[in-house]
Amino acid sequence: MAWGTLKVLAVVPARGGSKGIPRKNLCQVGGRSLIAHAAATVKALPWIDHAIISTDDAAMLEEGKQYGLDAPFLRPSNLAQDTTTAVDTWRHAWLASEAVYNCQFDLSVWLQPTTPLRTPEEVERTVQALVEGHHQAAATISRVPGHFTPQKILTVDDQHLIHYYLQDGAQHTGRQTIPAYYYRNGICYAVTRATLIDKGLIIEQDCVGVLIDRPILNIDEPLELALADLLASQSSDQASSRPG
Structure with missing residues (x-):
């Protein structure tokens, strides 16, 4: 299937409960919430047909809407537990979105708010690797x-x-x-319908790795949140100091 004919769904998962940092997805990094960062990435990618927030939390739902994400449903509480898998959450979001938009998506990207310093180019590289390489899944990775x-x-x-x-x-x-060893860094996952809906998988045999060769922050603890805020502020200062 050609790149331009794909129907693509972006899902931003934002569970209300969080043990390490309470209500983590509403915390700010560089003056914007983690949800707002994910929404900004989506906004910069015109090939995404629909972008939704999947959350069980009313405030997070409104935060997503404020920054341009669709919020067609509130995630059921049974899919917002500590033991809930990403597969179950993503699958629910995919099928519920198809019912709302009355269409069938060819592939979907999963953009966790807890990795706020991603770039749109990294997401595009991930989907490009899947589509142009004729793979069934793709995930960003970093070296251990x-x-x-x-x-x-x-x-x-x-x-x-x-x-x-x-x-x-x-x-x-x-x-x-x-x-060399590698780990999934959470910047982006991309899967075809066959992988997630039919097989119930995210990482499968035909999953291509997209190497992100720079430091990555995946926020779970307060120290990581503070460091991400510092890095985002430094990046903003550098951008504003460049000659126009």
């Missing part, structure tokens, strides 16, 4: 720092003695001998 790789991880036994997590860990004293 060398000191966090499996060869460097330790376990502690009942006697408080430490052991390498991998038996060959002792052989890898230098980072040059350690293979």
